[in-house]
Amino acid sequence: MTELVVKTCGPMTTLQDRGRLGYQRFGVSPSGAMDRRSLAIANALVGNSPETAAIEFMNLGGTLTASGGDLRIALAGAGCTLSIEGALVPPHTTAILKDGQIAQIGHARTGTFAYLAVAGGFAIAPQLGSLSFHLRSKLGGHNGGPLQAGDHLPCRSEAQEGALTHFPGDAPQPPDAIRVMLGPQDDYFTEEAIRLFLESQFTVSAQADRMGFQLSGPTLEHSKGFNIVSDGIVDGHIQVPGNGQPIVLMRDRQTTGGYPKIATVISADLDHFAQARPGSILRFRAVSRGEAVAAAREAKAWIAALPEALVPLRFSLTTEHLLSTNLIGGTVNALSPKIGEG
Template identity: 75%
Template sequence: MTDLVVKSCGPMTTLQDRGRLGYQRFGVSPSGAMDRRALAMANVLVGNPPDTGAIEFMNLGGAFTAEGGDLRVALAGAGCSLSVDGTAAAPQTSVLLKEGQSLEVGHARSGTFAYLAVAGGLAVEPQLGSLSFHLRSRLGGLNGTPLKAGDRLPCRAGAEGGEPMQLALSLPEETGPIRVMLGPQDDYFTPETIRLLQESEFTISSQADRMGFQLTGPRLEHAKGFNIVSDGIVDGHIQVPGSGQPIVLMRDRQTAGGYPKIATVISADLGRFAQLRPGTAVRFKAVGRDEAVAAARQLKDWIAALPGSLTPVRFNLTTEHLLSRNLIGGMVNGLAPAASDQAS
């Protein structure tokens, strides 16, 4: 079996897939990849289903090597670079990491979260049906911890994964406000506060992690107090505690909470929101159910279209590329007599 060996990585480098679904009634957070679009891109590039478990990087990259065989890998998200033995790979391409070679993932340049996928997936035992690591419960991941130097990730058979591929389909250019649906406790706020949420600019604070992004901005006043009977939480809920500063709950969120939730980030925009860095300004726009459902279907269709946008990598025949290849399969002496001539 081929192993992907961790040489170095950031403190919150973890294993993530779609998440641990179906256990919230037991108080188990779903966890899962912060940006499922980028996870899907990395997986599709190496021939995996879009939700297959991969390595999630948060801000910082890492260094790895292959032991026991070759690995086909791909990276997507956060503008991170990928190189093998110092040779940079083109964006949105898969590369072959040969046994003993070094792979380096650069730090995030245009977001926060990036994903490294391996052809065939990682042969790590899931917990409650998922590889996703959840920090506070220590569920999932590799032995219930984030990755660290010296860890060995076993990879499934067929990890070399065929020829290099590239994605012709990029993430859509999305700008403008993050779309939300009001509620479920928008009645705990005055109409003026609802208007303030939609017309004001907030800033992602430094208190932002996989559990939630705290925002700074105008105070959102409560109309009925800030305590409610604890009820269920979903990804994207915007809680407003007594401080009046909203918190957008993310993948590692709790499963129930006792602060009123003024609105909920729609599922199609949550990956884009997750990539916003601390200090980034953000605005919100309330939309109806029909637009939220249409956006979710559009994202689902976009992910489903990824495999159809794969094309083989076409190298430019530069001198540097030709010199990097072993183009000689053997040598003959054209002046030497042929074997048949010598026999006669």
């Protein structure tokens, strides 16, 4: 059996796909990839559907090796680099990890989350329809936990034949301000609190994980207290507890909550928000429901168009290839006459 073997990785390296949908009424968090656009890019490069499970790296990279056969792999997200046996793979490019070779994923440079996809995905049984690991419930993942050194991830050997491709573009750039829809409990805040929320800067605190990002900024004053009858939570809801500091709820969030929610990050901007690092400064901008729906449709269309945006690799950038091409048309030295002279 062809396997991807983990040699080293960070403490929150996990398997993530689109998430565990349809179980919130039972108290089961959806979980899933923090940056679905980057997940989709990595999957497109190896011929997978956008929601196929991949390895999610948080901040730190890792090293892995192929065992029992060659693997077609690709990496996307957070400015991380992919090297195979020390040779750097160009960004957003499919690569072949040959049996016994070692792939190294660098640390995050421009965000937090990166994704390594393998052609055909992993041959691991899902739990409640998903491989996504949820830390607090221990659902999904590999053997009910995050990845760690020594883990063997079975892969589908029949899916490893295929074209090597490159994605020449970039993921959509983050907006100047994260777009939100006010509510559903914006009436629990003073007019001044709403104004401060939309006109002030906030900083992502060190208290940020897959469950939620706590922000630091001006205190947002409640007008009706900070406790409500617990109601449903969705990705991107912005709760404001008694200290007046907002918390943006992310993929591993709880399914219900009892703090009023001043606004909700629109789905099209949640991937951008997820890549914000502690210390990042951001602002919010209110949009209408129509604008939020239009942005969601645009994001969905962008992901659907990824396979057509890929270009085939004409050659492999190996030392052997570079030596076989005539890259130098001649040589000169300091004593050679200048062009046009003698």
